[in-house]
Amino acid sequence: MKLRQRLEKVLPPSMLQYAPRKFEVVGDICILKLRESLFPYASKIGEAFLGAVPGVRVVAVRVGKTTGEERVAPLLVVAGEQRTETVHREHGYLFKVDLSKVYFTTKLSFEHQRVASQVKNGEVVLNMFSGIGGFSIPIAKRANCTVYSVDVNPHAIRYLEENVKLNRVEGKVIPILGDAATFTPPSLVDRVLMPLPLKAYSYLNHAVRIIKKGGTIHYYDVVVEKGGSPLEELKLRVTGRLRELGVDAEVVFSRRMRSIAPRRSLAVLDVKVDGD
Ligand SMILES: C[S@@+](CC[C@H](N)C(=O)[O-])C[C@H]1O[C@@H](n2cnc3c(N)ncnc32)[C@H](O)[C@@H]1O
Numbered sequence: 001m002k003l004r005q006r007l008e009k010v011l012p013p014s015m016l017q018y019a020p021r022k023f024e025v026v027g028d029i030c031i032l033k034l035r036e037s038l039f040p041y042a043s044k045i046g047e048a049f050l051g052a053v054p055g056v057r058v059v060a061v062r063v064g065k066t067t068g069e070e071r072v073a074p075l076l077v078v079a080g081e082q083r084t085e086t087v088h089r090e091h092g093y094l095f096k097v098d099l100s101k102v103y104f105t106t107k108l109s110f111e112h113q114r115v116a117s118q119v120k121n122g123e124v125v126l127n128m129f130s131g132i133g134g135f136s137i138p139i140a141k142r143a144n145c146t147v148y149s150v151d152v153n154p155h156a157i158r159y160l161e162e163n164v165k166l167n168r169v170e171g172k173v174i175p176i177l178g179d180a181a182t183f184t185p186p187s188l189v190d191r192v193l194m195p196l197p198l199k200a201y202s203y204l205n206h207a208v209r210i211i212k213k214g215g216t217i218h219y220y221d222v223v224v225e226k227g228g229s230p231l232e233e234l235k236l237r238v239t240g241r242l243r244e245l246g247v248d249a250e251v252v253f254s255r256r257m258r259s260i261a262p263r264r265s266l267a268v269l270d271v272k273v274d275g276d
Contacts, residue, residue: 006048011041019045024106026099027086028057031075046079057081060099070153071103071196087166093137094166101155103131108195111257111268112138115193115218118270119143124189126150126210128180128203129196132159133173140169148185150176181206188212195220197266201241208245208273216252217271223256225263231256238269248274 007019018038024031030049034042046059059079066073075084084100090109097104116138119125123145127136130149140147151157157177164173176183180196180203192207194200197220207217219238223230235251242249253270260266 001051003048003052006052007045010044010048011038015041023049023053025053025056026097026104026106027088028055029084029086029099030056030059031099032059032061034061042076042078050079058083058086060084066103070101070156072101072153075100090134091138093141094163095132095134095137096159096162096166097132098155098159102153102159103156104134107258108134111135115139116142118216119145119191121145123191124148124185124187125191125193126183126185126189127193127195128183128200128207129194130160130175131156131195133163133167135193135195136160136173137163137167137169140172141167145172147173148176148183148189149173150178150180150183152177152179184210189215191216191218193218197222201238204238204241205245208242208247211273213274215273217249217269217273219269219271221267221269222260223265223267225265230265231267234267235269238271242271242273 011019018035020032020034030053042061049059050056057080058077060075060077062073063076064074085098088095091113112134115135119139121144125139125145125147127147127149130136130151136147136149149160154177157175160175164170189210190212192211194203200220221234223234231254239249249271251269252272256265256267258266
């Protein structure tokens with residue numbers, strides 16, 4: 001039976017219009033967002049998704065906002081097996097993750113590949129906010145390189161360590177538990193990843209201290225669509241800050257990745273720092 005028919009069976013007609021249309025599947029866990037008026041029907045809605053979405057064994061509802069340094073939103077399992085851990089496959093890479101403890105989204109899958117495809121053999125990379133390895137694992141799989149991977153969330157680092165083994169990139173991805181602002185790699189790096197939108201800006205001073213001349217920063221932030229050219233404004237803001245920090249920089253690539261809220265989009269800048 002199709003999802004719509006299943007929902008029609010469990011929801012009063014007046015509520016049907018509020019049933020979730022979008023959902024995310026990570027491994028075998030289906031994640032829904034529900035408006036509060038639907039909370040009393042959560043487990044019935046969960047059963048409907050469980051029956052209708054192929055491969056799903058757990059249905060969970062986000063019951064709060066993404067908060068805290070760890071960027072994790074509270075999750076409530078409403079149908080299926082009582083667990084929040086799963087193994088997600090993305091472009092052939094395996095990511096073991098507990099969605100109640102660490103940040104992970106399937107929505108970065110294109111970006112993971114886009115960045116990984118730029119890394120060359122012999123590079124030293126610093127991923128300042130690695131999570132469970134969404135960028136670090138594909139980078140290490142594709143190039144003969146070293147990826148220092150820092151995260152402040154101990155659960156993220158534990159899963160990253162597991163993912164290093166699962167994907168057989170031992171010795172190439174180096175997991176480090178700690179604050180990205182205080183980790184200094186043993187040598188200057190060719191590339192710095194800064195996937196912490198809204199906060200990455202305040203870590204630019206550290207990035208310029210540890211990057212080689214001619215290196216690349218992958219910088220993530222949120223742009224507000226309020227007329228004008230928000231992406232151009234972001235470029236000016238970031239290159240301006242880098243100039244203040246004594247570094248000439250050129251944005252060699254930029255794009256809006258996706259909308260994350262009304263009039264708010266996630267954006268990336270690839271910034272080349274001066275090579276003389
Ligand atoms: C948006 S998530 C990263 C997503 C990850 N790169 C991926 O592709 O799946 C941001 C991560 O930054 C970590 N974080 C936040 N503040 C940090 C800090 N000061 N130092 C290191 N990691 C930090 C969080 O724990 C979280 O795992």
